[in-house]
Amino acid sequence: SFPKGEHDEL
């Protein structure tokens, strides 16, 4: 659900 390049971890 994150645009590419976003950090998708807590």
Added chain:
Amino acid sequence: MNIFRLFGDLSHLAAIAILLLKIWKTRSCAGVSGKTQLLFAVCFITRYIDLFLHFVSLYNTEKVMKLIYISASVFTCYLIFFKFKATYDGNHDSMRAEFLIVPAAGLACLINTKFDAIEILWTFSIYLEAVAILPQLFLISKTGEAETITSHYLFAQGSYRALYILNWIYRYHYESHVDTIAIVAGVVQTILYCDFFYLYITKVVKGQKIVLPA
């Protein structure tokens, strides 16, 4: 999501819960570094700043977890610096937090993936988290001991990022996903726990208390 990241996040939640329970049940924050908890609260707020910037529809666990981390860490700081302030061991919690915050902020401005505010804040949060435990480890070295429950807290806290390293290996192999800054900082963070992990496994597991120098 993979098993390593799942157990990493659960270990992190456990650490936060153990510390809250310890302070609440014993009505004391003896042996707990308030500075480390402040640094963790700063890490969560700067990392999850997006929650404040646009409306958070709690449509997934990610958002809920972020809100739990922020509120639990702020509440822990409240317990340490206000409610149970009398039991706060300020004399031993004497590592200069500025020596951690300033370099993390400086490095975040120098080494980052994108020079924009949100990304710099995220990078600062990652670098700060890597060293945020130092005041706590410093306090234990000054007092020369750690309560067993505090050792469990530290073990869970250290395991969380160690499990994240396994998660990054997994994601590199299966998703060819690499977040270099998080990985390097995570490795540094986990290395800082090595000494404690050794003491925990050789002592606490056998029911002994951690007393320094070992």
